[in-house]
Amino acid sequence: MRILIVEDEAGVAGFVEQGLTEAGYAVDIARNGPDGLEYALAFEYDAVVLDIMLPKMNGLDVLREMRNQRVKTPVLLLTARDGVDDRVRGLDVGGDDYLVKPFAFPELLARIRALLRRPPLQSGNILSMDDLEMDISQREVRRAGKHIELSPREFSLLELLLRHPNQVLTRTQIVEHVWNFDFYSDTNVVDVYIGYLRRKIDRNFDPPLIHTVRGVGYRLSEEKDD
Ligand code: CA
Numbered sequence: 752m753r754i755l756i757v758e759d760e761a762g763v764a765g766f767v768e769q770g771l772t773e774a775g776y777a778v779d780i781a782r783n784g785p786d787g788l789e790y791a792l793a794f795e796y797d798a799v800v801l802d803i804m805l806p807k808m809n810g811l812d813v814l815r816e817m818r819n820q821r822v823k824t825p826v827l828l829l830t831a832r833d834g835v836d837d838r839v840r841g842l843d844v845g846g847d848d849y850l851v852k853p854f855a856f857p858e859l860l861a862r863i864r865a866l867l868r869r870p871p872l873q874s875g876n877i878l879s880m881d882d883l884e885m886d887i888s889q890r891e892v893r894r895a896g897k898h899i900e901l902s903p904r905e906f907s908l909l910e911l912l913l914r915h916p917n918q919v920l921t922r923t924q925i926v927e928h929v930w931n932f933d934f935y936s937d938t939n940v941v942d943v944y945i946g947y948l949r950r951k952i953d954r955n956f957d958p959p960l961i962h963t964v965r966g967v968g969y970r971l972s973e974e975k976d977d
Contacts, residue, residue: 752775752777752798752867753776753796755781755798755824756768756779756799758780758829759805759806766856767800770860776863784806784807784808784809785807787799787801795824798866799824799825799826800859801814802828803828803837804831811837814826814845818876825847825867827866828841828846830851831851847866876888878913880913881958883960885906885910894956900951902947905948907929911925911928915971917971919964920970922942922969925938926938926940926941958973
C-alpha cells in the first residue's frame, strides 16, 4: 500500500513517514500544495494524508482539484484544533476523515487502516450503481439516462443507500440519517418512503436495486436476492 503525505512541517512529515514506513507502507512526501496535487494526480495512491494549512495552495484546494480530476483515493485531512470550519469544508469537498493536530501516531495508523478497508470512493459529486446515477451538487437523479424527479426526502434516502452500497441498513439507521428526532419512534416511515423510491427508480428498470432484507432493513445492490 502506497501512501502520500502532503505536509510542510518537516517534524510532522518525518515522524509520520517513519511510522508508516515501519508499519510496512510505501510513503511519498510532498511539502506544499501544488506538489501534493501533482503527486496525487500522477500516481495511484491507496490513501493520502493531507494537511490543510499548506504553502502555495491549501489542502482544501488540493482536495477539491483531486476530486474534480476524479481521483478517488481516500483522503485523511490534518486540521488545527480550532479548525471546525475547515473540517466541515474538508468533508464537504470530498475528504473521507480528519485528524486534529497534534495527534498520536497509533490513531493516524488506525484511521488509515479504516480508510483502506473502505470500498473505493465514488468520484466527486456523482454516486452511482449500475445505470442509476445521482449528482449530489446538482441534486439530479437519472436511471438509464432518464431523469427521475425525487422529493428532498426521497433524495436523502437514496443518497444514504448509494453511500452504503451492498450494505444492509436497518430501519433505525435509515430513520436516524434521513429524518429528525420526531420520527425516531416510527420506523414505518422508512417502508413508506422505500415504496415511493422503488416506484421511481426500480419499477420500470432492470435490475431492481432496492432489496428488502426481511426483519432487518434494506440493501442497495445490483445482485439478485439469494
Ligand atoms: Ca501545515
